[in-house]
Amino acid sequence: MSFRFSRRLFVLAGLVSGLYVQTAAAQDKPWPTAKPITWIVGFVPGGSVDVLTRAMAKAVSDKVGQTIVIDNRPGASGALALQAAARASKDGYTLVTVPGPVVYGQRQPEIGKELAAVALMSQGPIVLVGKAAGAPANLSELIQAMKKAPTLWNFASSGTGTGQHLAGELFNSMAGTEMVHIPYKGGGQAVTDIIGGQTGLGMLGVTPVLAHIKSGQLKAYAVTTTFRIPGLPDVPTMEEAGLKGYEATQYFVAAMPAGVDARIVARLNVAIEEASRMPEVVSALNAGGQVATKLSPAEAQKFVVKSLAKFDAVAKKANITLN
16 A cells, blocks of 8 residues: 555656656747747737837847737727737737727736736827817916816817827816817827817827927827927927826837746847837837837836726726727
């Protein structure tokens, strides 16, 4: 009896040891191998998320010495891409661009849970704009006008639950205004309607509004970040314009399925940081009014988790209804 029991222990110990050796060997396997890396984008080709990701992917590919294939999976405000990334193998060959902040009606895979941050690729402002003709002179005068006639004001964004929508609701909360949200499927039509007077204001990304601000068709009241951007050097931040404590940042994070070897994540973090200084990436960043931000994977994850908590609270306070 004693012998048989000892033999079982010996066999079990051998199995555990073998499993450990296999796991260690898998972790020590060189990365990347001949297998291409897939980078998932939850939006159509040609949009700001896609353009930045493609520029970044080309530069990162050169840094790590492996092909990176862009996989566009548009739909549900990027949720389909998050789901695909969360289901992917944890072998280090799947990346996904996560734009934020975004809130969803049904819980989706998120950084800090099913996904893990690799790097904060960039962050940048949303711009509060209105028709230039007859516009209030500055943000303070705009807020006064909105309080005098609260039911007359609305604002456009690129969709319900997006960072632009949330930035507008945060503005309402902090400024004491009652702008009604008007969701659009993209910034182009929103800009057309603001210039035409069909919509009063817009909380929009830099790309669709920049040329119209420079041409004098749109009035830019403030950017939502705590810093000004080179493309709009004369446009103040909300803080500078008088709305103390206001901050809403649009950001793009490279993420992977949670559980990928930390050494792979660290290597990609360095590659993305180095890629952000390449001319083609800098050009894509400038076009979108974004700035590169150097954070470790842990710091990037903390940044995202904090942002999502903040804007989940904004969504609840504003009673945002999501599908």
